[in-house]
Amino acid sequence: MDLLSGIGRAAGDIGSRLLDLALPATCAGCEREGAGxxxxxxxxxxxxxxxxxGTPIGLPGDVPSPLVQVEWCASFNGVTRRALHRLKYAGDRRLAVPLGRAVGRRWARAGVGGQVLVPVPASPDRVRDRGYDQAALIAQAASAVCGLPVRPLLERSRATTAQFDLDREARTGNVANAFRLRHPRSEIGPPGARPAPGDARPMLDGVWVVLVDDVLTTGSTLAACARVLLDDGALAVSAVTVARER
Ligand SMILES: [Zn+2]
Incomplete structure (x- = not known):
């Protein structure tokens, strides 16, 4: 009996340790035990x-063309930076909920226009490694707060180098033509719109898209996504991110 209960206890310990590894039960900001x-x-x-x-902090009036508005929740430092890092690199997908809710609050307060949330897609390699696309999870949580539906309209058309390895000019070249429409005939509304087969234009015509991403740096990724959406008939493209890097 002792042997069996000992084995049971050991298995339970291993199981809970594996769970701890999968989901660190500490705060991403201060390491206190408990919530993400x-x-x-x-x-x-x-x-x-x-x-x-539209209140600029630091760099005035630098909305990257062709976007009409860029909003973000906080600077990319401290708690926000650690939480994003844990979501992106430590597999803690729980953090998408508080980060996405903050995006939803910021957009509900500061967003002008916008009808659908479109996450900026991560590369398929990274989605495979992580098991999720962090911008898509952030957009889902934001949607529950700001009320705009999520439409995953974009995908990567080719692999790109991680943007943080590149200077400003190289970043623009790195993401040029890196995105395309995922499903040319995705249902994005407005209700009743019926595109001709293979034609994306009627679906995006007159739609004001709000891109959602984790971190805004130079804006070249957002601009590359916006160009695809505008080329396919979107009325306008705005963006909201968790953080802005300076
Ligand atoms: Zn904390």
Whole structure:
């Protein structure tokens, strides 16, 4: 009996340790045990919640063309940076919920126009490695707060180098033509729109898209996505991210 219960206990310990490895039960901001982000660290995600829309911090008036508006929740540092890092590189997908809710709050407060949320797709290799696409999860959580539906319209058309390895000019070249429409006839509304077979244009015609991504750096990735959507008939493209890097 002792042997069996000993084995049972050991198996339970191993099981819970594996669970701990899979989902670190600590706050990404302060390492305190408990939620993915504790109550003390959560407010860091709303660093700009009370800023009026379009208020530039640091670099004035630098909305990357052809986007009409770019919004973000907080600077890319401290708690926000650690939470994004854990979501992207440590497999803790739980963090997409608080990060996405912050995106939804910021967009509900500062967004002008916009009818659908379109996540910026990660590369298929990274999605395979992580088991999820972090921008898609962020968009889903944001949708529940701001009320706009999520439409995963874009995909990568070729592999790109990780943007953080490149300077500003190289980043633009790296992502040029890196995106395309995922399903030319995806249902994106408005309701009742019926495209001709193979024609994306009627589906995107008159639709104001809001791109969703994790971090905004130079904006070259967002601009590359916006060009695809505008070429296929979108009325306008805005963007909202968790963080902005300076
Ligand atoms: Zn904390």
């Amino acid at each position: 982000l504790c109550r003390d660290c959560l407010p860091a995600l709303d660093g700009r919640l009370l800023c009026p829309p």
